[in-house]
Amino acid sequence: MSETYYIGLGKNDSNLRKKADSDFASFWNEQAKKLTWFSPWHQTLEWKYPFAKWFVGGKINASYNALDVHQKTRANKPAILWEGENRESRIITYGEMFTQVQKLSNVLKSLGVQKGDRVTIYLPMIPELPIAMLACARIGAIHTVVFSGFSSTSIRDRIMDSKSKIIITADGGYRRGNVVKLKEVIDDAIKDCDFIQHVIVVERAKNAITMNSTDKLWSDLMKDVPDSCYAERLDSTHPLYILYTSGTTGKPKGVLHGTGGYLTHLHSTFKWAFDIKDSDIFFCTADIGWVTGHSYVVYAPLLHGATQVIYEGAPDYPDASRMWSILQKHHVTIFYTTPTALRMFMKFGDDIPNSFDLSSLRLLGTVGEPINPEVWKWYFKTIGKEKCPIIDTWWQTETGGMIISPLPGLETIRLKPGSGTRPIPGVDVAVVDDIGNIVPPNTKGYLVIKNPWPGMLLTLWNDDAKYSSVYWSKYKNFYYSGDYALKDDDGYFWLLGRADDVLKVAGHRIGTAELESCIVSHKDVAEAAACGIPDDVKGEVIIAFVVLKHGIIKDVNILENEIVDKIRSNIGAIATPKQIYFVSKLPKTRSGKIMRRLLKSIGNNEQIGDVTTLEDGTAVTEVKAAFDEIQKSIRDKSK
Ligand code: WTA
Numbered sequence: 001m002s003e004t005y006y007i008g009l010g011k012n013d014s015n016l017r018k019k020a021d022s023d024f025a026s027f028w029n030e031q032a033k034k035l036t037w038f039s040p041w042h043q044t045l046e047w048k049y050p051f052a053k054w055f056v057g058g059k060i061n062a063s064y065n066a067l068d069v070h071q072k073t074r075a076n077k078p079a080i081l082w083e084g085e086n087r088e089s090r091i092i093t094y095g096e097m098f099t100q101v102q103k104l105s106n107v108l109k110s111l112g113v114q115k116g117d118r119v120t121i122y123l124p125m126i127p128e129l130p131i132a133m134l135a136c137a138r139i140g141a142i143h144t145v146v147f148s149g150f151s152s153t154s155i156r157d158r159i160m161d162s163k164s165k166i167i168i169t170a171d172g173g174y175r176r177g178n179v180v181k182l183k184e185v186i187d188d189a190i191k192d193c194d195f196i197q198h199v200i201v202v203e204r205a206k207n208a209i210t211m212n213s214t215d216k217l218w219s220d221l222m223k224d225v226p227d228s229c230y231a232e233r234l235d236s237t238h239p240l241y242i243l244y245t246s247g248t249t250g251k252p253k254g255v256l257h258g259t260g261g262y263l264t265h266l267h268s269t270f271k272w273a274f275d276i277k278d279s280d281i282f283f284c285t286a287d288i289g290w291v292t293g294h295s296y297v298v299y300a301p302l303l304h305g306a307t308q309v310i311y312e313g314a315p316d317y318p319d320a321s322r323m324w325s326i327l328q329k330h331h332v333t334i335f336y337t338t339p340t341a342l343r344m345f346m347k348f349g350d351d352i353p354n355s356f357d358l359s360s361l362r363l364l365g366t367v368g369e370p371i372n373p374e375v376w377k378w379y380f381k382t383i384g385k386e387k388c389p390i391i392d393t394w395w396q397t398e399t400g401g402m403i404i405s406p407l408p409g410l411e412t413i414r415l416k417p418g419s420g421t422r423p424i425p426g427v428d429v430a431v432v433d434d435i436g437n438i439v440p441p442n443t444k445g446y447l448v449i450k451n452p453w454p455g456m457l458l459t460l461w462n463d464d465a466k467y468s469s470v471y472w473s474k475y476k477n478f479y480y481s482g483d484y485a486l487k488d489d490d491g492y493f494w495l496l497g498r499a500d501d502v503l504k505v506a507g508h509r510i511g512t513a514e515l516e517s518c519i520v521s522h523k524d525v526a527e528a529a530a531c532g533i534p535d536d537v538k539g540e541v542i543i544a545f546v547v548l549k550h551g552i553i554k555d556v557n558i559l560e561n562e563i564v565d566k567i568r569s570n571i572g573a574i575a576t577p578k579q580i581y582f583v584s585k586l587p588k589t590r591s592g593k594i595m596r597r598l599l600k601s602i603g604n605n606e607q608i609g610d611v612t613t614l615e616d617g618t619a620v621t622e623v624k625a626a627f628d629e630i631q632k633s634i635r636d637k638s639k
Pocket of ligand 1 (some may be wrong): 367392483511
């Protein structure tokens with residue numbers, strides 16, 4: 001039995017859970033009233049399986065709820081305490097954000113952006129990024145933020161899919177002291193996209209850029225524009241954003257989120273999980289390019305009028321103390337980060353955090369990957385000094401907000417290192433077997449969500465059929481998360497990693513199919529298979545197996561470099577495999593499907609299990625030998 005930690009801040013309102021259990025829709029109906037609506041809804045939930053509409057008929061605006069509602073009481077309160085990687089800093093108050101957002105909304109309107117139009121945003125972690133998102137939301141344009149580490153091909157795919165007329169980018173962004181030339185990446189990405197009307201460029205790094213006929217400087221556009229722009233009264237189900245995420249198919253999926261339900265989910269979970277107070281200084285280290293940044297950097301903190309730190313750069317730049325120095329400088333009270341970051345900090349040793357005053361901290365959180373109990377305990381002792389609850393929050397791009405998490409703002413909880421504890425009220429989660437039967441306690445199965453919830457995706461952009469088949473076809477009436485989990489005797493959930501072909505490398509979602517199709521596009525490659533193997537910092541790292549076309553004789557180092565270059569330019573550096581291994585065949589089923597389960601088992605040093613369905617048993621031996629060799633070389637390197 002694992003150790004337990006009893007910690008509570010909440011008042012244990014068991015009534016609330018009871019209400020949620022007895023009627024989840026009317027429970028969410030109550031929560032939604034905490035937001036500001038232009039007009040009320042006439043139906044809380046319209047559930048036409050598998051499409052949910054929340055708060056039907058209600059009119060709302062995300063930007064209004066993030067900014068306008070705070071102007072009377074918090075105009076001078078900092079919304080963002082921004083730390084540049086190069087130690088520049090900026091403080092942006094709620095009043096200033098309000099002005100900037102309205103101005104940019106007017107700019108977008110003057111450039112012809114209308115309700116429902118898509119705007120692609122490719123910016124580093126600078127205040128202009130949330131400003132751009134809120135400016136879109138204000139006029140009902142759908143923002144689609146692309147993580148600034150993605151390559152031009154990835155951006156092109158996303159722009160082609162969303163058909164954005166406008167791009168907002170920067171000249172460059174800082175990463176580990178270098179300038180990443182973002183504008184150049186965009187220039188390359190949109191070469192053949194003739195539907196793009198304008199590119200707005202923020203001058204961040206002041207690197208030289210080429211201004212094309214479509215390009216306009218943010219600073220020029222913002223000069224003489226009126227600073228007031230009304231917030232559109234949008235349907236609750238109006239799309240707020242598209243966020244592309246990797247799945248099991250070759251192309252990323254455009255997860256589409258709505259407004260009223262999504263904001264209700266965020267408003268509630270931010271209060272329950274972080275117990276947010278007006279005096280808090282919140283710091284979430286996620287990049288806004290991923291869902292955690294959308295939900296818990298941009299929308300949730302602003303809905304609550306919270307003050308938060310946003311940091312531009314790498315967590316260990318210029319040295320391993322950077323994070324703790326930011327925490328100390330801003331007296332951060334709530335810190336939300338990833339297990340990967342924590343594993344890295346832990347490796348640097350205790351002396352570094354111990355030399356900073358972290359006494360302002362009162363609550364800690366993690367997200368994005370399973371957290372190993374020993375890292376959890378380190379976080380608890382070394383960072384939280386045994387006085388801060390740790391909330392291990394499980395959720396996904398598709399769920400919009402937290403689904404499983406301790407909720408210290410709501411109830412007293414007993415924490416178990418490595419468990420996300422229980423689902424939030426109003427969401428029914430279960431662990432089931434292959435055919436949808438609930439499995440007994442302590443049995444590994446698939447995590448499903450049994451009812452619609454307010455933060456859930458509306459659909460996949462332009463692809464209702466794929467939405468239905470990816471999430472709602474494995475089980476009748478259950479949402480399939482793609483994760484393994486088990487529920488223990490206390491009803492606590494333990495998340496056990498992905499059950500599908502999605503990898504989590506340093507918390508980033510990478511689809512093996514996407515990676516493989518990129519590798520196979522190399523002219524000398526016949527077949528490729530990618531899988532994850534455990535890594536003590538990044539959670540998992542990618543290993544790729546490559547079968548060359550018949551008769552190719554080439555230096556493998558050259559080939560490896562060419563493949564890596566291809567991956568970097570087609571997807572981005574985050575998808576670079578740790579090792580590429582050239583083999584003569586891949587283990588396959590009789591019907592010709594690559595047996596990833598097998599690759600994964602070998603990579604994880606597990607028993608290989610039943611291989612009778614393999615087409616050719618010798619490939620297993622070959623792949624096993626490949627892994628042994630790779631593992632040996634990893635061991636040798638780390639010595
Ligand atoms: C994984 C990130 C274990 C999981 C918010 C999920 C987690 C995927 C946790 C979604 C956690 C997220 N414990 N695993 N606390 N949180 N995951 O879409 O596999 O980038 O399906 O959303 O991350 O990743 P995504």
